[in-house]
Amino acid sequence: MKVLVTGTAGFIGSHVAIRLLERGDEVVGVDNLNDYYDVGLKQARLDRFRHDPRYTHVHADLADREAMASLFATHAPRRVVHLAAQAGVRYAAENPHVYVSSNVTGFLHVLEGCRNHAVEHLVFASTSSVYGANRAMPFSEHDSAEHPLTLYAATKKANEQMAHSYAHLYGIPSTGLRFFTVYGPWGRPDMALFLFTRAILRGEPIKVFNHGRHRRSFTYIDDIVEGVIRCLDRPPAADAAWDAGEPDPSSSGVAPFRLYNIGNEQPVELLDYIRRLEQCLGREAIMELLPLQAGDVPDTEADVGELRRAVGYVPRISVEEGVVRFVRWYREYYQA
Template sequence: MPDQPILVTGAAGFIGFHVARRLLAEGRGVVGLDNLNDYYDPALKRARLDELRREQGFTFEQIDLASRTSVERLFAKHRFPSVVHLAAQPGVRYSIDHPHAYVDANLAGFVNVLEGCRHHGCGHLVYASSSSVYGANTKLPFSVEDKTDHPISLYAATKKANELIAHSYSHLYRLPVTGLRFFTIYGPWGRPDMAVYLFTKAIVEGTPIRLFNHGRMRRDFTYIEDVTRAVLRLVDQAPRDGGQGAGAPAKIYNVGNNHPEELTHVIAVLERELGRAAVKEMLPMQPGDVTETFADVTELMRDTGFRPQTSIEEGLRDFVGWYRGYYRI
């Protein structure tokens, strides 16, 4: 076991849990950080933590990243060689009514992580951005070279701000940073506010599924195990000066399936796996949403050899299997 563990923020969250578990499976020490807030059911977060605590080499710190002194103390204690920063206040729609939660977690918290990395010898910060930074872009697929100057939600704006702030730290302090623009991620232990989870719950309970844009939405659904493989390949691959970073050791990648699916097809697969029909409620577009996401993952494939491997049918089968087990259906 390495003397210095890797910090995974948001370790009780969906992606953080899977990344921490994969690191532990590879024999690496992990300090997991989370504030266990109630944006969604904290019982699911605690259940993920219970899974991680079964693994040798895992320790947990319940810390709010907006607490500057707590974050400083943690970084000073461990001097993490690498940090995988996945904690954030998520959700496009929630950001419309709760803006301060995003400023505290996604801006103040992010700067506190950067300061910890800067002052305590971190060799590489890998951080979560989002496909939402592409805003209302109509050119598909989305490329990391595309402009991202017009976010259409506060959540997206905070993620774009993260990319800019990270680049400034990389430029000023030669801190290697890698930003990951995640596209719609799903799979076992997923988030209850995400489409696949919501659709599954509605089908099981016989309640209507609200389909915005009358169901003509397409998302680049990306299976969680594909995501964790990409993240782990990048942790030990700190960027060097030049390239995207314009002289700074900074990179940004899309992490997606490179194959968008219409929501109606996703529902059809779930109906088949669950053996039940969905009740659909067709609705118009809503503020902050985009009609389609589609990741160009050329750079990620070139630099890491990553290639998404999981079809939507296979991934949804695995998710439904987990859902049945977790909820004893």
């Protein structure tokens, strides 16, 4: 089938596009190749599949209403995987307008495209950051997520609510996936594993917030892609068992809409993550231990029971193996 993937020059989007092409789907990719980080890396990701005859690339900004309307009208995708967004939790404090333009206005244009062209399933990226001030562990889709602590998280929470309203009003089957700390080859240079690897190889100190006592559900990219594809193939329906009582945060019952956590259920302390990286690099990190940053949460832990029951999702790559694979890619790509 023909699938529109937004953000195909991005970390997760490029991996999803490759997986869809490998199984025989036709992919229309859209990306604006902004300069939030190294555009050369984005181009290199695209070069891995750009010349596949079943791939069509569209250079456009999601916030450009006319461009997005034209994209949907021209290509008429059957399904949509929406992964493009202005990423980076901390960058939002410096450039809030960029986040609203890309993550809110851009998502509205995606929803409008789905509405006007009878898209049969929309899968979109959310984030574990929406849990914000929630301290119940592990994070569950059935818990409230009404108090995000960063603008980035607030835009993603807005996406969930916007998608639900369109699912209800226009019958667009929609699935939101709350990603938990994704890492792996071709990752983003602003994320911890990338930053740490570069600094350690250069003999530079790394900033370790909360004195390294963070616990995170680090999730390898291949496990994320597997979950995205499985969800794409299973559009949700409205919950016939809903009894008009209090709606569940993950599934209201009145719309073909679901929210799922997608991540590794075995959280790892940041210091252990760094130790594994040191072993792979054969070098010791120079750590600058710092307090918890504003907007950060001390721990994340994914409850993926709902996704397991729905699509059989089981993450398979351990942090030990995942870090080895990342380091191997990093050394090859940067000749480090």
